[in-house]
Amino acid sequence: MEELKNRVAIQSQGDKSVVYEQGKGRYQCQKCQDQTGFIEKQNGLEVWVRCECVIHRRVQKLxxxxxxxxxxxxxxxxxxxxxxxxxxxxxxxxxxxxxxxxxxxxxxxxxxxxxxxxxxxxxxxxxxxxxxxxxxxxxxxxxxxxxxxxxxxxxxxxxxxxxxxxxxxxxxxxxxxxxxxxxxxxxxxxxxxxxxxxxxxxxxxxxxxxxxxxxxxxxxxxxxxxxxxxxxxxxxxxxxxxxxxxxxxxxxxxxxxxxxxxxxxxx
Structure with a gap:
Protein backbone atom coordinates (compact mmCIF):
# COMPACT_ATOMS: atom_id res chain seq x y z
CA MET A 1 0.00 0.00 0.00
CA GLU A 2 2.85 2.37 0.85
CA GLU A 3 4.46 1.74 -2.55
CA LEU A 4 1.14 2.51 -4.23
CA LYS A 5 0.93 5.84 -2.43
CA ASN A 6 4.43 6.79 -3.55
CA ARG A 7 3.72 6.18 -7.22
CA VAL A 8 1.02 8.45 -8.60
CA ALA A 9 0.21 9.06 -12.26
CA ILE A 10 -0.58 12.68 -13.00
CA GLN A 11 -2.01 13.87 -16.32
CA SER A 12 -0.33 17.00 -17.62
CA GLN A 13 -2.81 19.51 -19.12
CA GLY A 14 -0.26 21.05 -21.45
CA ASP A 15 1.18 18.37 -23.69
CA LYS A 16 -1.04 15.54 -22.41
CA SER A 17 2.04 13.51 -21.48
CA VAL A 18 1.88 11.32 -18.40
CA VAL A 19 4.02 12.43 -15.45
CA TYR A 20 4.88 9.97 -12.71
CA GLU A 21 5.72 10.80 -9.12
CA GLN A 22 7.69 8.23 -7.15
CA GLY A 23 8.70 9.14 -3.64
CA LYS A 24 10.16 12.62 -4.01
CA GLY A 25 10.97 12.27 -7.71
CA ARG A 26 8.77 13.29 -10.65
CA TYR A 27 9.16 11.67 -14.04
CA GLN A 28 7.69 12.25 -17.46
CA CYS A 29 8.51 8.66 -18.32
CA GLN A 30 7.99 5.92 -15.76
CA LYS A 31 9.90 3.37 -17.83
CA CYS A 32 13.29 5.12 -17.87
CA GLN A 33 12.65 7.71 -15.13
CA ASP A 34 13.75 10.46 -17.55
CA GLN A 35 17.18 8.88 -18.14
CA THR A 36 16.37 8.46 -21.89
CA GLY A 37 17.14 4.77 -21.59
CA PHE A 38 17.62 1.81 -19.28
CA ILE A 39 19.74 -1.33 -18.81
CA GLU A 40 18.18 -4.50 -20.10
CA LYS A 41 19.49 -8.06 -20.21
CA GLN A 42 19.84 -9.44 -23.73
CA ASN A 43 21.37 -12.89 -24.29
CA GLY A 44 22.80 -12.83 -20.81
CA LEU A 45 24.45 -9.42 -21.27
CA GLU A 46 23.46 -6.06 -19.81
CA VAL A 47 22.72 -3.65 -22.65
CA TRP A 48 21.78 0.05 -22.59
CA VAL A 49 18.47 0.44 -24.42
CA ARG A 50 17.24 3.80 -25.68
CA CYS A 51 13.73 4.53 -24.40
CA GLU A 52 10.94 5.28 -26.86
CA CYS A 53 10.10 8.41 -24.84
CA VAL A 54 13.08 10.12 -26.54
CA ILE A 55 11.22 10.11 -29.84
CA HIS A 56 7.99 11.18 -28.14
CA ARG A 57 9.71 14.18 -26.54
CA ARG A 58 11.38 15.16 -29.80
CA VAL A 59 8.04 15.03 -31.61
CA GLN A 60 6.45 17.23 -28.92
CA LYS A 61 9.30 19.73 -29.21
CA LEU A 62 9.09 19.82 -33.00
Missing part, protein backbone atom coordinates in the same frame (compact mmCIF):
# COMPACT_ATOMS: atom_id res chain seq x y z
CA UNK A 63 5.32 20.23 -32.94
CA UNK A 64 5.54 23.13 -30.48
CA UNK A 65 8.22 24.85 -32.58
CA UNK A 66 6.23 24.36 -35.81
CA UNK A 67 3.70 27.09 -34.87
CA UNK A 68 0.94 24.83 -36.21
CA UNK A 69 -2.24 25.71 -34.36
CA UNK A 70 -3.98 23.28 -32.02
CA UNK A 71 -6.85 22.96 -34.50
CA UNK A 72 -4.50 22.21 -37.39
CA UNK A 73 -2.65 19.57 -35.37
CA UNK A 74 -5.78 17.42 -35.70
CA UNK A 75 -5.68 17.44 -39.52
CA UNK A 76 -4.48 14.32 -41.30
CA UNK A 77 -4.96 12.33 -44.49
CA UNK A 78 -7.65 10.16 -42.90
CA UNK A 79 -9.79 13.17 -42.04
CA UNK A 80 -9.71 14.50 -45.61
CA UNK A 81 -12.97 13.56 -47.33
CA UNK A 82 -12.77 12.53 -51.00
CA UNK A 83 -16.08 10.63 -51.30
CA UNK A 84 -18.30 12.15 -54.02
CA UNK A 85 -15.74 14.91 -54.60
CA UNK A 86 -14.62 16.10 -58.06
CA UNK A 87 -11.65 14.26 -59.55
CA UNK A 88 -9.33 17.25 -59.08
CA UNK A 89 -9.89 17.07 -55.31
CA UNK A 90 -9.03 13.35 -55.37
CA UNK A 91 -5.96 14.17 -57.47
CA UNK A 92 -4.79 16.75 -54.94
CA UNK A 93 -5.21 14.19 -52.14
CA UNK A 94 -3.24 11.55 -54.06
CA UNK A 95 -0.50 14.06 -54.90
CA UNK A 96 -0.14 15.12 -51.26
CA UNK A 97 -0.01 11.50 -50.08
CA UNK A 98 2.52 10.57 -52.77
CA UNK A 99 4.66 13.53 -51.76
CA UNK A 100 4.80 12.43 -48.14
CA UNK A 101 5.59 8.85 -49.14
CA UNK A 102 8.42 10.05 -51.40
CA UNK A 103 9.81 12.65 -49.01
CA UNK A 104 12.77 10.69 -47.67
CA UNK A 105 13.91 9.94 -51.21
CA UNK A 106 13.51 13.42 -52.71
CA UNK A 107 14.17 15.76 -49.77
CA UNK A 108 17.70 16.67 -50.90
CA UNK A 109 16.89 17.01 -54.59
CA UNK A 110 16.03 20.16 -56.55
CA UNK A 111 12.41 19.03 -57.08
CA UNK A 112 11.67 18.32 -53.43
CA UNK A 113 8.62 20.53 -52.79
CA UNK A 114 4.86 20.65 -53.34
CA UNK A 115 2.37 23.37 -54.33
CA UNK A 116 -1.42 23.17 -54.19
CA UNK A 117 -2.91 26.13 -56.04
CA UNK A 118 -6.28 27.58 -56.99
CA UNK A 119 -9.78 27.41 -55.56
CA UNK A 120 -10.25 28.64 -51.97
CA UNK A 121 -11.92 26.14 -49.65
CA UNK A 122 -10.79 23.12 -51.66
CA UNK A 123 -8.67 21.60 -48.90
CA UNK A 124 -5.22 22.85 -49.89
CA UNK A 125 -4.29 23.88 -46.36
CA UNK A 126 -5.74 20.66 -44.91
CA UNK A 127 -3.59 18.47 -47.17
CA UNK A 128 -0.38 20.43 -46.63
CA UNK A 129 -1.01 20.40 -42.89
CA UNK A 130 -1.52 16.63 -43.08
CA UNK A 131 1.89 16.37 -44.74
CA UNK A 132 3.40 18.61 -42.04
CA UNK A 133 1.89 16.65 -39.16
CA UNK A 134 3.07 13.35 -40.64
CA UNK A 135 6.58 14.69 -41.28
CA UNK A 136 6.81 15.72 -37.64
CA UNK A 137 5.17 12.68 -36.04
CA UNK A 138 6.51 9.90 -38.25
CA UNK A 139 9.85 11.20 -39.56
CA UNK A 140 10.80 13.71 -36.80
CA UNK A 141 11.33 16.42 -39.42
CA UNK A 142 11.18 20.05 -38.29
CA UNK A 143 8.42 22.09 -39.97
CA UNK A 144 7.60 25.79 -39.67
CA UNK A 145 4.09 26.97 -40.51
CA UNK A 146 4.00 30.50 -41.98
CA UNK A 147 0.55 31.90 -42.84
CA UNK A 148 1.45 34.57 -45.41
CA UNK A 149 -0.91 37.38 -44.35
CA UNK A 150 -0.79 36.91 -40.58
CA UNK A 151 2.91 36.09 -40.64
CA UNK A 152 3.92 39.30 -42.38
CA UNK A 153 1.55 41.34 -40.22
CA UNK A 154 3.30 39.95 -37.14
CA UNK A 155 6.73 40.72 -38.58
CA UNK A 156 5.66 44.25 -39.52
CA UNK A 157 4.39 44.85 -35.98
CA UNK A 158 7.61 43.60 -34.38
CA UNK A 159 10.75 44.25 -36.42
CA UNK A 160 12.85 42.99 -33.50
CA UNK A 161 11.87 39.43 -34.39
CA UNK A 162 12.31 39.89 -38.17
CA UNK A 163 15.88 38.65 -38.48
CA UNK A 164 15.45 35.64 -36.20
CA UNK A 165 12.16 34.62 -37.88
CA UNK A 166 13.64 34.90 -41.36
CA UNK A 167 16.59 32.76 -40.26
CA UNK A 168 14.18 30.10 -39.01
CA UNK A 169 12.26 30.26 -42.28
CA UNK A 170 15.50 29.77 -44.22
CA UNK A 171 16.93 26.93 -42.17
CA UNK A 172 14.02 24.82 -40.89
CA UNK A 173 13.86 21.37 -42.51
CA UNK A 174 10.52 22.14 -44.21
CA UNK A 175 8.83 25.54 -44.61
CA UNK A 176 5.03 25.56 -45.05
CA UNK A 177 3.85 28.85 -46.63
CA UNK A 178 0.07 29.06 -46.47
CA UNK A 179 -1.93 31.36 -48.80
CA UNK A 180 1.04 32.89 -50.59
CA UNK A 181 0.17 36.35 -51.99
CA UNK A 182 -3.45 35.86 -50.84
CA UNK A 183 -5.53 38.25 -53.01
CA UNK A 184 -7.66 41.04 -51.60
CA UNK A 185 -10.73 42.35 -53.43
CA UNK A 186 -10.42 46.01 -54.46
CA UNK A 187 -12.73 48.40 -56.30
CA UNK A 188 -11.45 49.83 -59.61
CA UNK A 189 -12.99 51.82 -62.47
CA UNK A 190 -13.51 48.51 -64.25
CA UNK A 191 -15.23 46.93 -61.25
CA UNK A 192 -14.15 44.74 -58.37
CA UNK A 193 -10.98 42.74 -58.93
CA UNK A 194 -8.76 40.51 -56.85
CA UNK A 195 -5.33 41.97 -56.28
CA UNK A 196 -2.50 39.81 -54.86
CA UNK A 197 -0.96 41.00 -51.60
CA UNK A 198 2.67 41.56 -52.59
CA UNK A 199 4.34 44.73 -51.38
CA UNK A 200 7.94 45.46 -52.31
CA UNK A 201 8.98 44.68 -48.74
CA UNK A 202 7.10 41.37 -48.66
CA UNK A 203 8.62 40.35 -51.99
CA UNK A 204 12.10 41.23 -50.76
CA UNK A 205 11.74 39.07 -47.63
CA UNK A 206 10.00 36.22 -49.45
CA UNK A 207 12.62 36.13 -52.18
CA UNK A 208 15.45 36.03 -49.64
CA UNK A 209 13.85 33.02 -47.95
CA UNK A 210 12.88 31.11 -51.11
CA UNK A 211 16.19 31.77 -52.86
CA UNK A 212 18.13 30.48 -49.85
CA UNK A 213 16.04 27.33 -49.71
CA UNK A 214 16.28 26.93 -53.50
CA UNK A 215 20.07 27.13 -53.44
CA UNK A 216 20.35 24.76 -50.48
CA UNK A 217 17.75 22.22 -51.67
CA UNK A 218 15.48 22.74 -48.67
CA UNK A 219 11.80 21.77 -49.25
CA UNK A 220 8.80 24.08 -49.18
CA UNK A 221 5.06 23.38 -49.00
CA UNK A 222 3.04 26.12 -50.71
CA UNK A 223 -0.66 26.87 -50.93
CA UNK A 224 -1.99 29.80 -52.94
CA UNK A 225 -5.14 30.92 -54.71
CA UNK A 226 -2.94 32.04 -57.61
CA UNK A 227 -1.77 30.03 -60.60
CA UNK A 228 1.90 29.52 -61.43
CA UNK A 229 1.66 32.16 -64.18
CA UNK A 230 0.09 34.67 -61.77
CA UNK A 231 2.86 34.07 -59.23
CA UNK A 232 5.50 34.47 -61.95
CA UNK A 233 3.83 37.73 -63.06
CA UNK A 234 4.26 39.10 -59.53
CA UNK A 235 7.97 38.27 -59.41
CA UNK A 236 9.53 36.12 -62.12
CA UNK A 237 12.66 35.19 -60.19
CA UNK A 238 10.66 34.13 -57.17
CA UNK A 239 7.88 32.40 -59.12
CA UNK A 240 10.18 30.37 -61.35
CA UNK A 241 12.14 29.14 -58.35
CA UNK A 242 8.95 27.98 -56.65
CA UNK A 243 7.84 26.27 -59.85
CA UNK A 244 11.15 24.47 -60.32
CA UNK A 245 11.10 23.25 -56.71
CA UNK A 246 7.49 22.06 -56.88
CA UNK A 247 7.06 20.94 -60.48
CA UNK A 248 6.99 17.20 -59.69
CA UNK A 249 4.18 17.74 -57.15
CA UNK A 250 1.93 20.59 -58.25
CA UNK A 251 -1.86 20.70 -58.57
CA UNK A 252 -3.99 23.56 -59.91
CA UNK A 253 -7.56 23.29 -58.62
CA UNK A 254 -9.96 25.05 -60.98
CA UNK A 255 -13.64 24.56 -61.79
CA UNK A 256 -17.11 25.15 -60.37
CA UNK A 257 -16.53 26.71 -56.98
CA UNK A 258 -19.84 25.32 -55.68
CA UNK A 259 -18.37 21.87 -56.19
CA UNK A 260 -14.79 22.64 -55.17
CA UNK A 261 -15.27 24.93 -52.18
CA UNK A 262 -16.38 22.73 -49.30
CA UNK A 263 -17.86 25.77 -47.55
CA UNK A 264 -20.36 26.17 -50.41
CA UNK A 265 -21.31 22.53 -50.81
CA UNK A 266 -25.07 22.16 -50.33
CA UNK A 267 -25.69 25.92 -50.50
Missing amino acids: MKASEITEEFKKLGFRSFVTDEKPQIIKDSYETALEYFQAFKTIKDQRQNSIALLGQPGSGKTHLLTAISNNLINKLQVSVLYFPYVEGFNDLKDDFDQLESKLERMKNVDVLFIDDLFKPVTVQTNSGRIKKPRATEWQLEQMYAVINYRYLNHKPILVSSELTVDEIVDIDEALGTRIYQMCQEFIVLIKGDRKQLNHRLVGS
